[in-house]
Amino acid sequence: EPEVTQTPSHQVTQMGQEVILRCVPISNHLYFYWYRQILGQKVEFLVSFYNNEISEKSEIFDDQFSVERPDGSNFTLKIRSTKLEDSAMYFCASIEGGETQYFGPGTRLLVL
Amino acid sequence: SQQGEEDPQALSIQEGENATMNCSYKTSINNLQWYRQNSGRGLVHLILIRSNEREKHSGRLRVTLDTSKKSSSLLITASRAADTASYFCATVRVTGANSKLTFGKGITLSVRP
Known part of the structure; x- marks a missing residue:
């Protein structure tokens, strides 16, 4: 069964460093999402992406964040200068055009 | 916001018992979905119910939706x-x-064996 994959599974970085989180959505899906979950808290929407552009972003998704679909398979989330409060689990999700979003296993980011 | 808010926050039951979890929300919706997350892992989609549906079943899962009460x-x-x-x-x-x-x-x- 097709699934969303994410790499790396864990990443530790120093505050102020740039990180790139990678996702490979399900191949025929058209809509892509990033969510994050701070430890012990709820899952929060960051950004949605369709037709090579951002369709919606949350207040969390400030200028330090960017997304890109550099080729036909990858979907990346970049944090330019990480802060301590960026430590969280980051989930990628994709959808074909229906209603069910399929989530990847997540990348656990720890900013020291 | 249209946040879903679940209750109870924690539930502990014995294996074999039924578990009922509730969710309330604030604004109009197109559909409501339930997800499961094992500790520290990803989100697994369980079931979706559309705003014009009142009840759905999937295996051992049963979900209801009351749009007048904005609850599931x-x-x-x-x-x-x-x-x-x-x-x-x-x-x-x-x-x-x-x-x-x-x-x-x-x-x-938590389901106790």
Whole structure:
């Protein structure tokens, strides 16, 4: 069964460093999402992406964040200068055009 | 906001018992979905119910939706120890090309063997 994959599974970085989180959505899906979950808290929407552009972003998704679909398979989330409060689990999700979003296993980011 | 809010926050039951989890939300929705998350892992989609539906079943899962009360419930029948996880409701309001999920805080279910 097709699934969303994410790499790396864990990443530790120093505050102020740039990180790139990678996702490979399900191949025929058209809509892509990033969510994050701070430890012990709820899952929060960051950004949605369709037709090579951002369709919606949350207040969390400030200028330090960017997304890109550099080729036909990858979907990346970049944090330019990480802060301590960026430590969280980051989930990628994709959808074909229906209603069910399929989530990847997540990348656990720890900013020291 | 149209956040889903679940209750109870934590539920502990004996294997074989039924588990009922509730979710309330604030604004109109297109559909409501329930997800499961094992500790520190990804989100697994369980079931979706549309705003014009009142009840759906999938295996041991039964979900109801009352749009007049803006609430939903997830029932897991004949629970198993493997059902131990966090459960989240998430509402969807489709706007144009976007159908973002808005999650509640989750319910921690513990099923004792």
